[in-house]
Amino acid sequence: MTATTPMKMETSANGSTTRVEVSSGASRDSENTGFRTTTPHMLKTSKVYAKRALMGGLSGFRSPVGMDRRDRVQAMRTGDIGFVHSWDINTSVDGPGTRMTVFMSGCPLRCQFCQNPDTWKMRDGKPVYLDDMVGHIVRYKDIFQSTGGGVTVSGGESMMQAAFVSRVFHAVKKEGVGTCLDTSGFLGRSWTDEMLEDVDMCLLDVKSGDEETYHRVTGAALAPTIEFGERYARLGKRIWVRFVLVPGLTDSVENVENVAKICERFGDAVEHIDVLGFHQLGRPKWHELRIPYPLETCEGPSRELKDRVRQQFRDHGFVVY
Numbered sequence: 001m002t003a004t005t006p007m008k009m010e011t012s013a014n015g016s017t018t019r020v021e022v023s024s025g026a027s028r029d030s031e032n033t034g035f036r037t038t039t040p041h042m043l044k045t046s047k048v049y050a051k052r053a054l055m056g057g058l059s060g061f062r063s064p065v066g067m068d069r070r071d072r073v074q075a076m077r078t079g080d081i082g083f084v085h086s087w088d089i090n091t092s093v094d095g096p097g098t099r100m101t102v103f104m105s106g107c108p109l110r111c112q113f114c115q116n117p118d119t120w121k122m123r124d125g126k127p128v129y130l131d132d133m134v135g136h137i138v139r140y141k142d143i144f145q146s147t148g149g150g151v152t153v154s155g156g157e158s159m160m161q162a163a164f165v166s167r168v169f170h171a172v173k174k175e176g177v178g179t180c181l182d183t184s185g186f187l188g189r190s191w192t193d194e195m196l197e198d199v200d201m202c203l204l205d206v207k208s209g210d211e212e213t214y215h216r217v218t219g220a221a222l223a224p225t226i227e228f229g230e231r232y233a234r235l236g237k238r239i240w241v242r243f244v245l246v247p248g249l250t251d252s253v254e255n256v257e258n259v260a261k262i263c264e265r266f267g268d269a270v271e272h273i274d275v276l277g278f279h280q281l282g283r284p285k286w287h288e289l290r291i292p293y294p295l296e297t298c299e300g301p302s303r304e305l306k307d308r309v310r311q312q313f314r315d316h317g318f319v320v321y
Contacts, residue, residue: 061084061126061128061129061132061133061136062128062129062132064081064127064129072127076161076163076164077163078163079130079161079162079163079164079165079166079167080129080130080164081127081128081129081130081164082104082127082128082130082133082161082164082165082168083104083105083106083122083123083125083126083127083128083161084102084103084104084105084125084126084127084128084133085103085104085105085116085118085119085124085125085126085155085156086103087100087101087102087103087136088100088101089101089140091147091149094152094154094180094182094203095149095150095152095178095180095201095203095240096148096149096178097144097147097148097149097150097178098140098143098144098147098149099144099149099150099151099152099180100137100140100144100150100151100152101151101152101153101154101182102133102137102151102152102153102154102168103116103119103154103155103156104119104125104153104154104155104156104157104158104160104161104164104165105119105121105122105123105124105125105155105156106119106120106121106122106125106155106156106157106160106161107119107120107155107156107157107160108157108160108186108187108220109157109184109186109218109219109220110218110219111207111217111218112216112217112218112246112249112294112295113217113244113246113249113278113282113295114282115281115282115285116155116156116282116285117282117285117286117289117291118285118288118289119155119156120156122156122160122161125156130164130167130168130171133164133168134168134171134172137151137168137172137177138172138175138177141172141175141176141177144177144178145176145177148178149178150172150177150178150179150180150200151168151169151172151177151178151179151180152179152180152181152182152203153165153168153169153179153180153181153182154182154203155182155183157183157184157186157187158181158182158183159181159183159185159186159187159188159190159191160187160190162187162190162191162195165181166191166195166198169195169198169199170198173198173200178200178201179198179199179200179201180199180200180201180202180203181199181201181202181203182202182203182205183202183203183204183205183228184204184205184207184218184225185202185204185205185224185225185226185227185228185229185232186218186220186224186225186228187224188224188225188227188228188231188232189224189227189228193231193235196231196232196235196237197235199232199237200237200238201237201238201239201240202232202237202238202239202240203239203240203242204225204228204229204232204239204240204241204242204266205225205242205243205244206225206229206241206242206243206259206262206263207225207243207244207250208222208250208255208258208259209222209254209255209256209257209258209259209260209261209262210222210254210255210258211223213249213250213252213255216249217246217249217250225262226262226265229262229265229266229269230265230266232266232269233266233267233268233269233270236269237269238269238271239266239269239270239271240270240271240272240273240274241263241266241270241272241273241274242273242274242276243256243259243273243274243275243276243309244276244278245275245276245277245278245301245305245306245309246278246295246298246301247278247298247299247300247301247302247305248298249295249298251301251305251309253312256309256312256313257312259313260312260313260315260316260318261316263313263316263318264316270318271319272318272319272320272321273313273318273319273320273321274320274321275306275309275310275313275320275321277300277301277306278295278298278300278301279300280295280298280300283295283296
């Protein structure tokens with residue numbers, strides 16, 4: 001595939017599959033010039049981004065050219081269009097079976113270990129019509145059904161464009177396609193229970209177990225993640241928890257214990273916990289976007305550290321990968 005696909009962390013649910021970005025398009029030696037965040041259209045002015053955008057898997061979609069700003073905003077509110085970064089097809093990475101992962105643009109968090117800073121700004125995605133997105137997913141339904149797969153919406157933050165994503169899910173479920181949200185849960189309040197009924201399962205990112213560390217990691221509060229996880233569990237849905245293990249940031253014994261206690265609040269909804277080791281595959285994107293990268297010299301966790309953290313979760317009765 002020639003799509004420019006945001007990267008995920010190292011481990012799949014069964015511990016055997018890792019996504020590798022097809023084309024990074026950015027040099028590890030790019031100069032970091034001190035921007036605190038992305039400026040408007042910074043991506044659009046990047047020659048590297050422009051080249052990747054043509055290969056990003058969205059060139060075949062109709063774009064609402066000629067739609068004025070007022071109509072476009074209204075179409076976003078109703079979910080008739082959504083801003084999409086890219087998509088890919090994968091196996092055992094973003095849920096069970098063979099799946100299409102759709103990466104939405106826009107995210108309210110600023111995680112230090114984010115691999116996809118090029119999805120932070122919604123305006124840097126491509127506007128895609130609802131019917132086009134649904135049709136693109138449904139064309140793969142035979143593969144999804146034969147493997148127990150489906151579509152996973154990620155990001156960015158998958159819950160940010162609630163109207164569009166929920167309508168996509170509602171439409172594809174009618175066609176027999178399984179659905180999954182990959183989310184921090186931070187924007188859970190923007191989704192009604194009726195919307196969530198069309199979400200078969202959730203990959204819930206619990207980025208830290210205490211308020212101080214969570215704020216340091218994301219710049220935001222922990223409570224919305226817990227609130228969403230509890231609510232989703234009450235709906236009788238399936239949760240795969242994801243925890244990114246970053247040495248010196250999220251690896252303390254106390255923090256891991258707190259994450260485990262949070263997961264216990266979700267009860268039997270938690271099928272397993274994925275401990276995802278931090279890596280530097282996303283660093284070139286930070287450099288290309290000229291955003292200071294806080295984990296520039298951070299190394300991935302050792303085998304001993306990963307084993308210790310996984311055992312902590314197992315001690316709480318969880319299945320852990």
